[in-house]
Amino acid sequence: MLLFWRALHFLTIYVINFPSLSFGATLKFERSEVIGDIFNLSPRGWLPGNKERPLEDWQQEIEGYRGIADQIIERSMRGPAANQSYDRLATFVDKFGYRLVGTQNLEDSIDYLLEKLKEDGLENVHGEDAIVPHWVRGKESAEMLSPRRKKLALLGLGSSVGTPEEGIQSEVIVVRSWDDLDQHSKQVKGKIVVYNQEWKGYSKSVDYRSNGASRAAAYGAVATLIRSVTPLSINSPHTGMQDYTDGVKKIPTACITVEDAEMMDRMQQRGERIVVKLVMGAQNLPSVKSRNTVAEVMGSMYPDEVVLFGGHLDSWDVGQGAMDDGGGAFISWQALSLISQLGLRPKRTMRMVLWTGEEMGGIGAEAYYHAHKGDISNFDMVMESDIGTFHPYGIKFTGTEKATKIMESVVDLLRPINATQLANEADGTDIAMWMSHGVPGSSLLTDTSSYFYYHHTDGDTLTVQNPKEMDRSAAVWAVVAFIVADMEEMLPR
């Protein structure tokens, strides 16, 4: 039976790989050279490239990695690398603070990191150019003038236009939903629309931040103030990206606090006339060049085949960007670092990419995708950590049923840190394009219960990070990336 499979494989490998030869000729050449070895010597009794390989065989192979997984975990949690990703992140964010795309500060932080990655002994350390938007916040303020004077904390939204220098002073209408807006469309003209939408989870509620300006502008609103997208507030405005709809007038838009949105809602219910003055110096300047930051541990057998993992290095211009996405970026570095420190070398290349311009809409990731999509058949798996590094439970995975079962075995190796969950549907702006073109994807599965308290606020600082949780996250990342990169075959897709 085994011989039959091997013979079948030998035929299959050329047929299957043929279409991708143009993208990965060198690799395929190398692979064809080693096939003979594997055919005779593979310690795991199977050959790479065989789509029909039984699941049990994958599982048996993965089980063989338990010792290596334990080593990685041990080094991350209790060994000399304990606290390392936290300490590196601390030094980084304290030195540079936040890193808004378009700023010299972000570029300086990239230069610093490239240097550190080289010092860490990693391979192929380099930046890859990406053209990114250059939005500047400028000075901004909002004050309620009627029914009483009260300053409103606010943060303008990314890509928003500014107000005239003297600001916009106008009556307010508060709406709670799109329906509410539509029902009051005739009262919107000339007013500032305040959205006081209920928190229904980030993915639902963020719709108001993303589209609130244009939907109100279509009815003639002069500006929009959107309740910050968060379940908890200490009068905390949250910034974020917004999208203007083509053909609709661009009006200034900002997030205000939950508290102030609710207050104005109550005032409106009481029949009080609300007047707000909004001043925003926001500007959209010409695009500039930024860089994705890349480092690798190169593969020993199939160096052109890649397990890609990362986070983004840019942040909003608030806090320190230590959570979003300092955590994701630095556990990715740590994952590479752990493998390197342990002297491990996977068969495929482990490639860290720290994207730029994520906050402006995954700009760096888009540039990266377009530069590398020709090699898509060599991308074994793409991994993104951008939902915090608080208490990882395992990973979220997008792939075929068989790949999912394989990954269930992989995360089972994370038993020592109790991170064995495999959830459905990896998420992440920066890997979405790869996944939509069939590349298996993973994202870090974490406790997100407090993530949106700090998201896009001045509270996104090192204070919210915990060294142990970062160690645990880095261990998850390193184990998953290494084993997928080292297995006999790429994940089926």
Next chain:
Amino acid sequence: MLLFWRALHFLTIYVINFPSLSFGATLKFERSEVIGDIFNLSPRGWLPGNKERPLEDWQQEIEGYRGIADQIIERSMRGPAANQSYDRLATFVDKFGYRLVGTQNLEDSIDYLLEKLKEDGLENVHGEDAIVPHWVRGKESAEMLSPRRKKLALLGLGSSVGTPEEGIQSEVIVVRSWDDLDQHSKQVKGKIVVYNQEWKGYSKSVDYRSNGASRAAAYGAVATLIRSVTPLSINSPHTGMQDYTDGVKKIPTACITVEDAEMMDRMQQRGERIVVKLVMGAQNLPSVKSRNTVAEVMGSMYPDEVVLFGGHLDSWDVGQGAMDDGGGAFISWQALSLISQLGLRPKRTMRMVLWTGEEMGGIGAEAYYHAHKGDISNFDMVMESDIGTFHPYGIKFTGTEKATKIMESVVDLLRPINATQLANEADGTDIAMWMSHGVPGSSLLTDTSSYFYYHHTDGDTLTVQNPKEMDRSAAVWAVVAFIVADMEEMLPR
């Protein structure tokens, strides 16, 4: 046996009450008039004033109140009064915002409330003067200039002096504890001391806010910046009172955020030189007159005997003072309101006092105590709600062992709202003086797990309040106050 107790009581009442006759002559006269009735007719079979009254008798009497307690609870939770305290508070805090002592805004809010209390049909509605400090914040800002420029969110502390107009620019030394300060005392001179004390609960950690300035000034510090006293921060500074030590130079002092205190601590550990510029326009102006706000439901039999309950109406100059102590103040109004709405009239007077100047150190409560301490023997119980109105579990009580057992029976009447816990040691700045002179005291026992997130910040707004929890708190308050005010006898002390 019963007759023996009654006869003994008849003798005892004059002996026991004699020392207090000078303070409560009118009352005692009225009481002596009704004694005959009670002797013959008391429906509960016992006479007031008997210290030896068996506990079982108290318990039996209290059990008889279950129907009334149910009525109060029903009206508060589901009846026409549901949401009323929340709605009243909302209207109030949206109209006036925060209410710093010394401001016309606080006095306007007191005038408004006196009017509303009269409209609500309450009795003896009036203000009682109290002389209060007049501290003004002025403009304030802080910026870290080295190792990099970063604005520091801050709130100056009550009673702090300001800086010179041009500010104070100085090197920073970070300490984590009093011991740490003492050990580095020689390095403090001429510096700004940053306290990065660990959060160990409010009552412990607030010591740094209260005494940080003078303890550092004694070693020659030029200013102090204290980590805000909170377990959770979204870069949120918390204000509060501080106390200068006599004979020590008064230096400017403010709270910064947990995040910035931790950041500077890390920078110091890395050997980086930290320089901060602090500007504070704070001033201590001459004292002014404010008022405690009083309303009653008068007692039917012993109107001069009083169950006093309340919260404070002043707040810090941040947020809306909706939690600290809008909640406590408005559930106190609601407690009176509920009794009045139900047409109940207790034997003793239920008196609500909304103190002024609490935030500056219980100033209004001190004035109230000194004005009324001559009547102390008529104060049956004092009650304060100033730790939030989030999910009440029952009450905290300070009193004799017997009084505690009696109160256990009283809170058992709160079974329908599951608020039957009786904890030890009532707390509250505004009732402390009464308790220290032997008057039994109660405070609302609540879930305080998130209270200090918002305490003394811009996040102290109506958003943190929940109508149902306020209804529940008002029910606790009304049941406890009414029953203690209506029982045959004052609580033993």
